[in-house]
Amino acid sequence: MTASPRRPRVALFVTCLVDLFRPSVGFAAVKLLEDAGCTVEVPAAQTCCGQPAFNSGDRADARAIAESVIRVFEPYDYVVAPSGSCGGMIKLHYPEIFADVPAWKPRADALAAKTFELVSFLADVLGVTATGARFNGTVTYHDSCSGLRELGIKDQPRRLLGAVDGLELREMQDPDVCCGFGGTFCVKYPDISNHIVEKKIANVAATGAGILAAGDLGCLMNMAGKLKRQGSGIEVRHVAEILVGATGPAIGEKSERA
Known part of the structure; x- marks a missing residue:
């Protein structure tokens, strides 16, 4: 045997x-x-x-x-x-x-x-092509700087998101441009950071997508904060949550911080 x-x-x-x-x-x-x-x-x-x-x-x-x-x-x-x-x-x-x-x-x-x-x-390592999840909604994806430029992560999340039943992926303009977080950068240079995230959020909104996804929580929290201050209804989620079909509170929602 x-x-x-x-x-x-x-x-x-x-x-x-x-x-x-x-x-x-x-x-x-x-x-x-x-x-x-x-x-x-x-x-x-x-x-x-x-x-x-x-x-x-x-x-x-x-x-x-x-x-x-x-x-x-x-x-x-x-x-x-x-x-x-x-x-x-x-x-x-x-x-x-x-x-x-x-x-x-x-x-x-x-x-x-x-x-x-x-x-x-x-x-890339396990050869997963689909996770079997279902997630109803339109999603736009932001390429985080470290993931993209240091690790070459670009096509992988799009392939897996594209295989999620019920999900429509809409590309934003300049998805690979920084969101303005940059770890300590947003603390050291808040005005520059705010200007960068304003441009990013405008590109997100222009897609008409209801959900913004990315693979780094720092970027997601930064963009979620800006969307909330603007009164936007766009939800923000980590790509892993979407790939398992999670539909709980989005990043930045009040119930999440309770």
Whole structure:
């Protein structure tokens, strides 16, 4: 009798924003991975990926955080994050952080090699072409900067969204232009950030779509805040939620913060 192939052991890197503001994204990610044949674990000892410290020039703290992350996630076959930003930090910048540390460089490289953004992992590694979800609505998709430029995530979410029963995908003008969030950028340069997000929201509204989707919660929260201040009825959702057919409160709705 032939033994069944071992299910890949995947650790979900939840991300700080998902943990604190939108846990439903984490639950959607677990469902997508389990439905695709993975054994999913969520290590309780995980922390921030260290990107805020890294981007602010605090290399000492970024290195200390990265060491902790490496220790926690080393035992797994894959590490998957529902965020191109955090995924890019681990995959591209951890090897950079430890470039001059012989004791840690191989460990950082090994973790980087098995770390993926969620939708990219589903489409590129597991070969998922459809999730079997149904989601009634018109959706426009925003390409987050880190996911697109660091990890090459562009066609994958569109292919999976296009396979969702009941969903109509409408492309906005300049979907690959920044939303103005940029992590600490929106705090350091609020006026510039606001100008950028105003342009982005105008492009979203011009599609006539009722739902705005993306793969990074930071971008989604930034755009949801602007839409809310403008009194727009456009809903904002993480792509993972749409891919499992979730129809709960959208990002930024009052019931979500209660």
